[in-house]
Amino acid sequence: xxxxxxxxxxxxxxxxxxxxxxxxxxxxxxxxxxxxxxxxxxxxxxxxxxxxxxxxxxxxxxxxxxxxxxxxxxxxxxxxxxxxxxxxxxxxxxxxxxxxxxxxxxxxxxxxxxxxxxxxxxxxxxxxxxxxxxxxxxxxxxxxxxxxxxxxxxxxxxxxxxxxxxxxxxxxxxxxxxxxxxxxxxxxxxxxxxxxxxxxxxxxxxxxxxxxxxxxxxxxxxxxxxxxxxxxxxxxxxxxxxxxxxxxxxxxxxxxxxxxxxxxxxxxxxxxxxxxxxxxxxxxxxxxxxxxxxxxxxxxxxxxxxxxxxxxxxxxxxxxxxxxxxxxxxxxxxxxxxxxxxxxxxxxxxxxxxxxxxxxxxxxxxxxxxxxxxxxxxxxxxxxxxxxxxxxxxxxxxxxxxxxxxxxxxxxxxxxxxxxxxxxxxxxxxxxxxxxxxxxxxxxxx
Amino acid sequence: xxxxxxxxxxxxxxxxxxxxxxxxxxxxxxxxxxxxxxxxxxxxxxxxxxxxxxxxxxxxxxxxxxxxxxxxxxxxxxxxxxxxxxxxxxxxxxxxxxxxxxxxxxxxxxxxxxxxxxxxxxxxxxxxxxxxxxxxxxxxxxxxxxxxxxxxxxxxxxxxxxxxxxxxxxxxxxxxxxxxxxxxxxxxxxxxxxxxxxxxxxxxxxxxxxxxxxxxxxxxxxxxxxxxxxxxxxxxxxxxxxxxxxxxxxxxxxxxxxxxxxxxxxxxxxxxxxxxxxxxxxxxxxxxxxxxxxxxxxxxxxxxxxxxxxxxxxxxxxxxxxxxxxxxxxxxxxxxxxxxxxxxxxxxxxxxxxxxxxxxxxxxxxxxxxxxxxxxxxxxxxxxxxxxxxxxxxxxxxxxxxxxxxxxxxxxxxxxxxxxxxxxxxxxxxxxxxxxxxxxxxxxxx
Numbered sequence: 071x072x073x074x075x076x077x078x079x080x081x082x083x084x085x086x087x088x089x090x091x092x093x094x095x096x097x098x099x100x101x102x103x104x105x106x107x108x109x110x111x112x113x114x115x116x117x118x119x120x121x122x123x124x125x126x127x128x129x130x131x132x133x134x135x136x137x138x139x140x141x142x143x144x145x146x147x148x149x150x151x152x153x154x155x156x157x158x159x160x161x162x163x164x165x166x167x168x169x170x171x172x173x174x175x176x177x178x179x180x181x182x183x184x185x186x187x188x189x190x191x192x193x194x195x196x197x198x199x200x201x202x203x204x205x206x207x208x209x210x211x212x213x214x215x216x217x218x219x220x221x222x223x224x225x226x227x228x229x230x231x232x233x234x235x236x237x238x239x240x241x242x243x244x245x246x247x248x249x250x251x252x253x254x255x256x257x258x259x260x261x262x263x264x265x266x267x268x269x270x271x272x273x274x275x276x277x278x279x280x281x282x283x284x285x286x287x288x289x290x291x292x293x294x295x296x297x298x299x300x301x302x303x304x305x306x307x308x309x310x311x312x313x314x315x316x317x318x319x320x321x322x323x324x325x326x327x328x329x330x331x332x333x334x335x336x337x338x339x340x341x342x343x344x345x346x347x348x349x350x351x352x353x354x355x356x357x358x359x360x361x362x363x364x365x366x367x368x369x370x371x372x373x374x375x376x377x378x379x380x381x382x383x384x385x386x387x388x389x390x391x392x393x394x395x396x397x398x399x400x401x402x403x404x405x406x407x408x409x410x411x412x413x414x415x416x417x418x419x420x421x422x423x424x425x426x427x428x429x430x431x432x433x434x435x436x437x438x439x440x441x442x443x444x445x446x447x448x449x450x451x452x453x454x455x456x457x458x459x460x461x462x463x464x465x466x467x468x469x470x471x472x473x474x475x476x477x478x479x480x481x482x483x484x485x486x487x488x489x490x491x492x493x494x495x496x497x498x499x500x501x502x503x504x505x506x507x508x509x510x511x512x513x514x515x516x
Numbered sequence: 517x518x519x520x521x522x523x524x525x526x527x528x529x530x531x532x533x534x535x536x537x538x539x540x541x542x543x544x545x546x547x548x549x550x551x552x553x554x555x556x557x558x559x560x561x562x563x564x565x566x567x568x569x570x571x572x573x574x575x576x577x578x579x580x581x582x583x584x585x586x587x588x589x590x591x592x593x594x595x596x597x598x599x600x601x602x603x604x605x606x607x608x609x610x611x612x613x614x615x616x617x618x619x620x621x622x623x624x625x626x627x628x629x630x631x632x633x634x635x636x637x638x639x640x641x642x643x644x645x646x647x648x649x650x651x652x653x654x655x656x657x658x659x660x661x662x663x664x665x666x667x668x669x670x671x672x673x674x675x676x677x678x679x680x681x682x683x684x685x686x687x688x689x690x691x692x693x694x695x696x697x698x699x700x701x702x703x704x705x706x707x708x709x710x711x712x713x714x715x716x717x718x719x720x721x722x723x724x725x726x727x728x729x730x731x732x733x734x735x736x737x738x739x740x741x742x743x744x745x746x747x748x749x750x751x752x753x754x755x756x757x758x759x760x761x762x763x764x765x766x767x768x769x770x771x772x773x774x775x776x777x778x779x780x781x782x783x784x785x786x787x788x789x790x791x792x793x794x795x796x797x798x799x800x801x802x803x804x805x806x807x808x809x810x811x812x813x814x815x816x817x818x819x820x821x822x823x824x825x826x827x828x829x830x831x832x833x834x835x836x837x838x839x840x841x842x843x844x845x846x847x848x849x850x851x852x853x854x855x856x857x858x859x860x861x862x863x864x865x866x867x868x869x870x871x872x873x874x875x876x877x878x879x880x881x882x883x884x885x886x887x888x889x890x891x892x893x894x895x896x897x898x899x900x901x902x903x904x905x906x907x908x909x910x911x912x913x914x915x916x917x918x919x920x921x922x923x924x925x926x927x928x929x930x931x932x933x934x935x936x937x938x939x940x941x942x943x944x945x946x947x948x949x950x951x952x953x954x955x956x957x958x959x960x961x962x
Contacts, residue, residue, distance in 0.1 A: 259786045268789055268802045270847065272780035274720035278819075279805060299789060334718035340705045343714055343745060354715045359725060373724075373819060399718065 072473050076135055077128055077156065078147030079111060081453060086147065086462030087111065094120050104128060104137050108326060125218045128152070134159055146470055151179065157191065164189065166472055170196025170465045172486055177249070185481030190478075191501055192217055194484040195468040195494075196461035197423060198227040201445070202315070203305075203484060204464070204491035206427050209441055210305060211488065213431045218439065220307040222430030226283060228318025229457050232420040232448050233288075240382045242320035245414045246421035246449070246457045253406045255317065262298040262314040277328035278374060283318065285426050285444055286514060291324035292316045304486070314365045318424055326382040329374050330405070332356040338402035347393055354388040387413050413418035421449040422472050423456040425506075440511040447504060463502055467494045518919050519546035521583055523574055523602065524593030527899060528693070532593065532908030533557065539916055540566050550574060550583050550738060555960055562617055574598070580605055587611050591915055599623065603637065609633065615912045617644025619930055631927030640930040641914040642907035642939075643869060644673040647891070648761070649930060650910070650937035651952045652873050655887055656751060657934065659877050660855045664885065665754055666753040668876030672729060672738045674764030675903050678866040678894050679734075689784050690859040692867035692895070697853045701763065707759040708744040723774035724820060729764065731890055737770035738762045750932070764870055770791045772828040775820050776851070778906060779803040784848035795840055799850060800834045811835060832858050867895040869902040871952075886957040913940045933951035 074094065077086060089102060094101040095118045103111060104124035104249060114121045116451055121451060126133050128148060138144055138159050141486035144164045146156045153169055155177035160167045166189050173193040184191050194200055202225055210220060231244045260271045271279060281292040301315060302308050317326075329337055331427045334357045344357070351365055369383065376498065387408060396404045415421065425445040432438050449455040468489055470487060471477055471493060478489065485491050498504035520540065525533060533549060540547040541564045549557060550570035572579050574594060584590055584605050589612040592602045600622035606613045607626055610920055613633050619639040630637050640646055644867045648671055656666060674789035677690045689696060708715040717725060717740060726737040740762045748754050749762060765773075776782055780803045788802070798809055804814035815821055815829065829835065833854060842850045861867065871891040878884050895901040914931060917923055917939060924935065931937055 128831070259780060259783050261786065264806055267806070269806070270783070270786070270802050271782050272719075272720075272783050272787070272803075275778065297786075332721065334705060334716050337705050337716070337718050340707065341718070342716070343707070356716050357718075360710055360715070362712070431581070459727070 071098060071100060072142045073102060073105065073140070074145065074469065074473060075102040075141045076145045076147065077104055077134070077137070079103050079105035079108060079154075081455070083147045084460045085452065086145070086460045086466045087114075089463060089466035090145075090469065091121055091234060091294055093117070093466075094118070097473070099473060102137070102141065119371075128428050131155060131159075135163075136329045138163055138165055143168060143376065143469055143472055145169070145465065146171075150174070157416075160191070161187065162188070166190045166192075168192040168195060168465060168469050170194070170200055172199055172516050173482060177482065180337065180484045180499050188480050189479055190472055190477055190483055192468050192472065192483045192485070195443075195465045195490075197229075197457065197464070200464045200485065201460060202425060202503075203229055203486050205252060205425070205443055205494055206429070206446070207305065207486045208488075209427065209443055209508075210307060210428055213429065215304075216398070216433040218431035220310055220429060220431050221438075222312040222428070223301075223305070223307060223310055224312065224314050224316075224428040225426070226290075226316045227425040228290065228322060230422045230424060231316065231318070231415065232422045233320065235416075235419040236320070240385050241318070241323060241326060241413070243323055244419060244421075244456055245410065246415055249406055249410050249413075253336060253402050253409065255482075257336075257338070258291060258296045260294040260296055260298075262294045262312075263302065263310065263347060264312050264314070266311045268299065274331060275330070277324045277331055279321075280324035280328075281316075282321070283426065284320075287425055290318040291320040291321055291425065292318050293324060312430075314441075319424075320413060325376070326379045329372070329379045329383070332372060332374055335405045336402050338400045340400060341372075342399065342404055342504045343383070344394060344398050344404070346394060349391045349393055350388050351391055353394050356399070399450065414509050415452040415455075419452050420450075421448045421452075421455045421457055423460050438513055442509040442511070443469070443506045444509075445504070445506050460500070460504060463498060463504065464494050467497050518588045518916065519548060519586070520589045520591065520919060521548040522591045522593065523549065523550055523580070523583070523598075524950075525549050525551035525554060526593070529593045529908060530870060530900065532591070532912045533560075533577070535909060535912035536591075537564065537567055537917065538913075540564070543919070544808075545919060547566055547589065548583070575603075577601060579599055581609075584609055584611055587918045589915055591615070591911065592595075592617075596620070603954065606637070607633065607635070609692050612636045612638075614638040614810040614918065616639060616640070616646055616907050618645055619928060622801055623928065627928045634926050636923055636926055636929055637916055638914050638929045638931070641836075641911045641936075643675075643903070643910070644871070646910045646931065647870060647906060647944075647950075648673055648834060648873075649932050650941055651871070651889055651891070652875070653751065653932045654934075654937055655873065655875055655889055656753060659875065659885075660752075661733070663880040664877035666756055666875060666877050667884075668758040668874070669747075669751070669753060669756055670758065670760050670766045671761045671872070672736075673871040674736065675871060676764065676766060676868040677861070678868045679766065681862075682766070682838065685859075686824075686831050687769060687772060687859070689922060690861050690865060690867075691856065692861055692901055693928070695856050695859075696854055696924060697865050698896045699782060699848050702739060702742075703782075703784070704742045706740040706742055706744075708740045708746070708758075708857040708895050709756065710760070711759050720777060726770035726774075728767070729761075729872065731764075731870055732892060735767040736764040736870065737767055738764050738768060758884045764872075766824045768824070769800060771820065771822070775818070775825045775829070776816060778820055780847060784846045786846060787849055788845060788847050790842060790844050790850070792838060795837045795839055796834050796854065797837055803847075818936070820854065820900045835957045854900045861898040861901075863898050865895075865898050867898075867901045867903055869893045869906050884959055888955040888957070889952045890955075891950070892953050905948070906950060909950065910940050911943060913943050 102122045108123040108125045146169045150171040230248045236242045256276045280293045283290045284290045298315045361371040362368040427443045429441045447456040486500045548568045550572045554569040592615045594618040621629045634821045667708045702722045726739045729736045744761045807817040808814040873889045875887045893902040
């Protein structure tokens with residue numbers, strides 16, 4: 071009898087756990103779920119004797135070793151830095167593994183050994199990375215099969231909140247996923263391809279040079295992700311002229327976030343000398359040039375300033391005399407503590423996942439064509455988020471396929487082949503209404 | 517009989533070696549000099565049998581151990597990252613040590629053991645750090661002895677080139693020291709104190725917000741160094757309102773360098789995808805927003821652009837069709853290779869060291885006073901630089917004092933106490949014409 075272990079049972083694992091619990095019952099698979107907190111899952115064990123909870127400290131390697139021993143597949147929902155530790159134990163004990171995170175260098179270093187042992191380590195099988203690859207590859211492979219040459223590839227994704235839940239929030243943003251990743255987003259220089267030219271955009275220009283994107287009648291800001299260049303090879307579209315993968319925010323976010331970047335509030339490289347009783351206004355003033363009397367006046371002298379940005383800064387509480395809650399830390403971590411209060415997803419908030427690909431190609435007859443493929447999913451509340459759904463379900467389906475022996479390719483896997491993406495996308499569409507809507511624009515120009 | 521070992525005998529060690537050779541002859545001390553290249557020093561061994569050359573690979577720890585064994589003092593002129601390795605061997609073998617580099621965290625970790633063994637490890641005994649501390653502390657201690665309260669401290673230093681040697685160079689800059697340090701300068705967020713307020717300036721605003729400084733009728737740009745805050749305690753001037761230590765460049769340099777920073781050409785965090793045959797113009801274009809047809813036109817759309825900056829960019833060769841000489845590397849390293857050609861110190865070039873302190877104080881009677889203390893030294897040619905002189909001689913004198921047993925304080929030392937600075941500054945002034953010129957401004961305002 072097969073047995074699967076899920077490491078990490080937080081809010082973001084909800085849909086994954088539901089899917090695999092249901093399937094384990096039907097298939098007769100043992101499902102083990104381990105986390106420091108498991109009380110919220112006790113109802114599952116009363117429903118089925120095949121489900122086992124383990125209340126455990128997962129940062130402890132010895133604990134991980136004991137948990138992984140004897141399992142067939144380990145699904146890691148732990149923070150990404152933990153994956154290599156889990157992977158090493160899995161390799162040692164001959165256990166398959168699956169994550170929704172990027173295939174890291176450490177993971178790649180294990181590739182040969184994973185293959186030699188006949189194991190499958192599946193990575194990048196969530197939303198972004200995950201659904202982005204699968205939906206794009208299905209279109210690309212389809213076009214290539216018809217003889218089209220791909221000339222341009224743009225893919226943007228955002229983990230946002232439905233606008234209806236943001237009426238009083240001028241940033242039009244709340245955290246639906248890891249706050250630290252949002253605060254540090256873009257700190258590695260972005261690389262992409264535009265009109266056959268390699269482009270590098272350093273962090274301090276990234277948000278200032280955001281682009282505008284219309285999806286289903288709504289406007290979004292977009293900025294490029296760290297390294298799009300490598301995807302020409304990964305996606306098999308080497309002849310492409312433009313290739314950019316990026317992140318979406320509601321319109322107006324990027325120029326205001328850029329202002330925080332310009333000031334230095336997102337700096338994670340140095341300690342801020344916090345003094346007892348220091349207020350958020352004093353914290354902000356440390357980054358303002360000494361031009362003007364008040365913080366308000368000094369802000370106006372910083373490049374990129376506008377009144378609407380000043381309103382957003384004020385709304386965050388950065389002009390308030392409230393004391394800074396962090397006793398120490400980098401500017402970024404002090405800012406993050408404030409944002410976690412202001413950008414908290416409240417019980418009735420509905421998050422929003424938006425993704426759009428724009429794939430430009432030329433037919434064998436020289437006709438240009440553009441495929442727009444868009445996904446838009448709203449969450450139910452702050453426990454049933456679109457983010458947890460679109461990350462958790464692709465991974466859960468991937469794990470089920472591994473357990474059912476449906477995958478033939480041993481070694482490291484990312485779901486870019488039909489063998490993976492057809493079954494995952496079909497099930498997401500039919501059973502969970504996670505549907506990409508396609509629009510095709512053709513022109514007579516050659 | 518005492519014996520001293522100098523590790524590293526490059527151009528920058530010339531004055532140090534001359535001083536210690538001369539002194540070793542007169543004092544009967546053995547002087548060992550080790551480097552991969554020592555041929556240029558063979559004349560010294562014919563002059564004196566107390567001088568010994570060692571042609572050795574100093575990156576090899578075993579070689580270092582053999583060289584250090586049995587010496588009394590080791591002077592490390594090696595790159596700063598080598599100092600901790602040398603320090604550990606010195607500690608193990610009970611040998612004193614001296615450098616012109618910042619006292620690092622690794623060095624501080626050895627402090628107790630150094631003291632317990634009755635050794636002296638002298639650091640920060642060059643120009644900057646070194647002469648800056650010594651000259652400032654002599655003034656500060658003098659003012660404090662008269663009952664003055666220090667209210668403001670500004671100290672700037674630049675390793676430059678005499679303007680007369682720069683008539684055809686619009687940047688007014690050439691390398692008189694480590695090029696890599698110049699290209700990466702300022703990449704750590706600057707922290708300083710201004711009007712009792714802590715100020716943090718991130719890298720991308722550092723050169724844009726440079727300040728203007730007049731020294732002996734010449735104008736310079738200045739930007740703050742990484743962490744000035746800690747010097748309130750180190751210098752014993754805790755009550756100070758403004759405290760900033762910074763770097764000087766000839767006027768006009770900072771706004772042009774800022775343009776390279778804004779573009780991302782000084783980025784050392786990512787690899788640039790160099791293609792065979794790629795030109796410097798193509799390298800530059802990778803950083804330019806796709807607004808405009810030519811690189812020249814695109815540059816005008818970048819924040820901070822001006823015609824004089826465009827002229828400097830062109831002069832460097834960044835608009836040329838010359839192929840990039842680096843086969844790979846970060847943007848910063850590719851830029852550095854180009855700059856090393858354009859900013860090379862030629863045989864007859866005279867470098868220039870400029871330093872100025874501005875020390876504001878209030879007397880016991882409440883009278884404000886400003887002391888300006890300035891140093892300006894020109895080199896002779898590209899082998900006898902002001903830089904090598906002002907780094908090497910303070911260190912050489914410090915080493916002589918150690919050898920003569922003139923220092924009583926065991927453990928880690930920086931030359932901020934009268935015991936060190938009086939003798940070093942006096943000898944530099946009397947014997948080598950390295951003189952700080954003081955100006956005192958008093959006002960009746962209280």
